[in-house]
Amino acid sequence: MMAADGSIRPHWRRFLTGLESLAEAELTRRWDTAQRLIHENGITYNVYGDPRGMARPWELDAVPLLISQEERDFLEAGLIQRATLLNRILADLYGPQRLLTEGKLPAALVLGNPQFLRACHGMEVPDGTYLHIYAADLARAPDGRWWVLNDRAQAPSGAGYALENRIILSRSLPELFRDCRVERLASFFRSFRDALLALPERDEPRAVLLTPGPFNETYFEHAYLARYLGFTLVEGADLTVRDDHVFLKTLDGLKPVDLILRRLDSEFCDPLELRADSLVGVAGLVRAVKAGNVVIANALGSGLVENEALMGFLPNLCREILGEDLHIPCIATWWCGQEDARAYVLDNLDSLVINPTFQNRSMLASPDESMIGADMSAKERAALAARMAVRGYDYIGQELVALSTAPVWRDGGLQPAPMALRMYVAAGPNGYVVMPGGLTRVSSSDDARAVSMQRGDGSKDTWVLSSGPVSTFSMLRSGDQAVQLRRSGTALPSRAADNLFWLGRYAERAEGTLRLLRGVATRLAEDVMPGDSWSALDRILRMLSEEGNGEHDDAPHEVDVASMEQQLTHWLYDRQAFFSLRSNLDHLQRTASLVRDRLSLDAWRTLNRFQLDRAWEQPPAVLDVAATLELLNDSLRTLSAFSGMEMENMTRNMGWRVLDLGRRLERAGHTIELIRILLAEGDPEADGRLELILELADSFMTYRSRYFSTPQLAAVLDLLLIDETNPRSVGFQITAIAEHIAALPREDDQPILTGHRRVVTATQAALRLADFRALCKADEHGRRTDLDELLSRLAADMPLLSDSIASAYFSHVGNSDLDDLYRRGLSL
Incomplete structure (x- = not known):
């Protein structure tokens, strides 16, 4: 910016004049906006071994x-x-x-x-x-x-x-x-x-x-x-x-x-x-x-x-090959594989830096392998000279440049x-x-x-800076260029499809966990005394957290405020727990980063809010229930905004289909598990479990608008399990899954149903052909055996369906093994 005589260089004057015309508060506001854009756009540089996390926000100075x-x-x-x-x-x-x-x-x-x-x-x-x-x-x-x-x-x-x-x-x-x-x-x-x-x-x-x-x-x-x-x-x-x-x-x-x-x-x-x-x-x-x-x-x-050793030879090579001198000189470089160059390097260590000959350095990487001659002790210099005498070709000496x-x-x-x-x-x-x-x-x-x-x-x-008019060219096509009309983009790579599939699953999994934890926080905030709904919530938390090890503890547990607050904190912040909200949000953001080239800027910024929210960085020393409830509500709004963008802004191509397919599979599995835990036994009409499951399934207003009465088992079960017009029901999810699978590419020469098509057809038939009266009927022990068997069947079908889709479209493995498994244990 400054010339040798201390004056401002001419091409800087207009910029500095314009900068001075902006008030300090205005400059601060603009730069805060720039920093927000960097974070919202997710501009990162991966720093290996960084204790703050590998993905570091990009550092940009305010002055060009x-x-x-x-x-x-x-x-x-x-x-x-x-x-x-x-x-x-x-x-x-x-x-x-x-x-x-x-x-x-x-x-x-x-x-x-x-x-x-x-x-x-x-x-x-x-x-x-x-x-x-x-x-x-x-x-x-x-x-x-x-x-x-x-x-x-x-x-x-x-x-x-x-x-x-x-x-x-x-x-x-x-x-x-x-x-x-x-x-x-x-x-x-x-x-x-x-x-x-x-x-x-x-x-x-x-x-x-x-x-x-x-x-x-x-x-x-x-x-x-x-x-x-x-x-x-x-x-x-x-x-x-x-x-x-x-x-x-x-x-x-x-x-x-x-x-x-x-x-x-x-x-x-x-x-x-x-x-x-x-x-x-x-x-x-x-x-x-x-x-x-x-x-x-x-x-x-x-x-x-x-x-870099090549730099010492470039001046001569330029004259030899191009017949001219180098316009921009290299920093002076000596390859120590030549005797005279090695002698010069050892005699002038104070003004040189020593680097390995065969390395890959740049200004974007750490130059830890460099040895600055002026900083070397006499012992280190002697050791270097001894190594050079044997393997001089492994070293170069370069002039130490003052920037x-x-x-x-x-x-x-x-x-x-x-x-x-x-x-x-x-x-x-x-x-x-x-x-x-x-x-x-x-x-x-x-x-x-x-x-x-x-x-x-x-x-x-x-x-x-240009001395004349500046081109306003854009990478977008101009209006006078003809384009070939299309209804979809390029073919969707299998890896991208796999990531979109799991993006949908993690988004839905996080939403289901949010609704569950909000139910806990709401009851804690309202200072409701422990009752049946609390016991039901406690049982849901315990059983869902035990899914990873395949064990279920159905024994009754005493529930109090302290234990519920402890469970809530654990479910909210424990990154090591696969079922926690923090773990699911981490997976959601990681998966979104893998397909960010297929997400709109608004969708990416929406999901990136979780990373920017400092409330998620670490658990508080003392749980503030009111603040936690607000955090959960805000997070649910964020996920709902992402879901709305998915439904309203994404073209109905294969990318949208696999994303929504993952979401439907996850929602079906979650709803099946909630129904099994809360409705498969006992008297849910008497202990408030019907109100709880309607709340967790976001279907309370739908029920009220239909029946104008207190919840009853048959009506709730129909709404959440069978009704294909309710976007929260299991039936709706299975129908949507079947529609997506029907639209996926298939082999034209296959006359019979195989793999995922066979599974979804059988699952949809099992749900539609179920005897609804038998599902609602309880035995003398209060157990609804038919309902439990159907739910167990549906619960087993969901991972089988997911694996079959993955093998057919993501990993491109045949479905014969999955077909055998289905015929042995899950055929009609």
């Missing part, structure tokens, strides 16, 4: 980094040159290898690098492009010169975070964003996407984004980019190779894949020909690429040029902080293009020599 048009032109030319050079180097090393045979590169530096994938040597790539997207980590010295710290050629991360930073900050400072003429990012992503989709050379190619999964540090970005580019987000298990072709597993069978944008390191992509211990790759993928049946971006093995600073907003004002900038280059239809922006990282320490997301450093939006 400004880059002038002149700086942008210089960086653009240098980065395009560098991407071109690295692409040419990859083409040679995986092709004729003239750089090795002519001695331009040491063979040990290439062939000894774990990133050199021998299985990929000789593999042809479309248009000779190995690097479809490339990133460079840049640092600016205090004198204003730019240097390249690292090359990111494997699967560069951060572009999605840069895009999200832009969205957040442009909404927080809209006037400044407009007045400063900030260049948009959409045209960069359009060029990148269009160039990728042109590679397979076929109409409407199917493109997927391959992610390692939700535990990867940048999984949020993977889901975000997949949605922004219109690609299907997949994990390795979602893909399969048949006859050297790659297919996507979907509910509707296998669909061919033409393009894979990978966010998975090359060596993990194929356990057959690369790393045999990889659990996240696709067996046979290398053969499919060699056969030319699928395109992978970036090309497998492109991580080879990330090796320039950028202004950050701290403690109500602007303060300097060391910064590094990651800029992105993509292969477009007409050559490489540079993103007019980037991901700026700022250190939380004033004397930091590097910045690291894993250590809690922050990020900034990067504004490239």
Whole structure:
């Protein structure tokens, strides 16, 4: 921001003037809104071993980094040159290898690098492009010169975070964003996407984004980019190779894949020909690429040029290959596999940092393996010299760079902080293009020599200022472009279907638990003396919590206020208890995060409220019943809002069907269990259990509007078990399940019912053919045997139905074993 003479650089003046025009209270309000958007949108970065939880909210500074048009032109030319050079180097090393045979590169530096994938040597790539997207980590010295710290050629991360930073900050400072003429990012992503989709050379190619999964540090970005580019987000298990072709597993069978944008390191992509211990790759993928049946971006093995030891050779290689000098210099680097370089490093340790030769570092990862020469003791230096004498090729020495600073907003004002900038280059239809922006990282320490997301450093939006009018291009189609009409989106991957199925189940499970705990809290808040309804609630809590170990304790227990409060606290907050509300909400949020690319922003924000609510962080020392009741009511409203969005906003495609299918299965099972516990024996009309079950099943008003009388067993049983017009009844759930199953894909050549279709048909028939009078009749011991047998049958059918659906559509396993099980124990 400041020039060498202490004056403000020209391109910062308009921004600072606009910033000063905003009152402090207005700035605070806007930044609070930005922080809320970050939390609501669920922008996270996974930090391994973080005691606060792995998913940490994204840290964004309120002030952007400004880059002038002149700086942008210089960086653009240098980065395009560098991407071109690295692409040419990859083409040679995986092709004729003239750089090795002519001695331009040491063979040990290439062939000894774990990133050199021998299985990929000789593999042809479309248009000779190995690097479809490339990133460079840049640092600016205090004198204003730019240097390249690292090359990111494997699967560069951060572009999605840069895009999200832009969205957040442009909404927080809209006037400044407009007045400063900030260049948009959409045209960069359009060029990148269009160039990728042109590679397979076929109409409407199917493109997927391959992610390692939700535990990867940048999984949020993977889901975000997949949605922004219109690609299907997949994990390795979602893909399969048949006859050297790659297919996507979907509910509707296998669909061919033409393009894979990978966010998975090359060596993990194929356990057959690369790393045999990889659990996240696709067996046979290398053969499919060699056969030319699928395109992978970036090309497998492109991580080879990330090796920092290569930087010492790039100036000569640039003159050799491109016939010109490097526009942007690298930080000075010496590979200690060469004797003269090793001697220089040992003689100049005070001004160097020592790194392993073969490692994968970036400004987004912790640089713990680095050794700063000035900080080493004499003993440590001697040990290093001894190791270098034997294995000098394992080490590089690099100049210790002092980072320039950028202004950050701290403690109500602007303060300097060391910064590094990651800029992105993509292969477009007409050559490489540079993103007019980037991901700026700022250190939380004033004397930091590097910045690291894993250590809690922050990020900034990067504004490239234009000297002329700014393009308003959007990734959305313009109104004059014709589109092909469709009624549904792309095929639903089996893993996504599985996660949506369980999202529905966990949402319903949490709602059922909420209603049950609200019944307890309501009675505690109203100071009702222990009675039959309390005993019934206590029995429900005990029996539902014992389902996991298969044991039921039907013995009567004495119930008092203290014991009920203790049970309520346990059910509310115990994360280790599978039945607790906190455990179910955790599962709900985790499952939602796995399909966030298929949820609307409003739906995601609604579910994310549970994570933002501090009331759920830990149990209170003393239970406040009134506050607990309000928390339960608020949580129920949140879940109801999500359910409303599911019913009113989701198109009726396969994604909605499997989500609602999971919800219906869970509600049916929960209602069956409530009826069995409360109505299968005794006199529920006399002890208040009918009122309780109507409350828990959210059907009290429906009953009153129909009968205008106190609850009676036959009417309640009909309403909650048989009535297919009541959306809370078991009959309604079974009918909905049958309708969803009928709409799922099936084999046309199967003339008989198998698996889940057989189960749901038999279950629906058993319920509809049941003798209702016999269900209501009790024996001399007060037991309703017919009702209990029917409920036991229905309860057994629910998990069988769930397993059969999972085997047919999620894991793609045959149903023969389930059919045998059904015929042996559950046939009509």
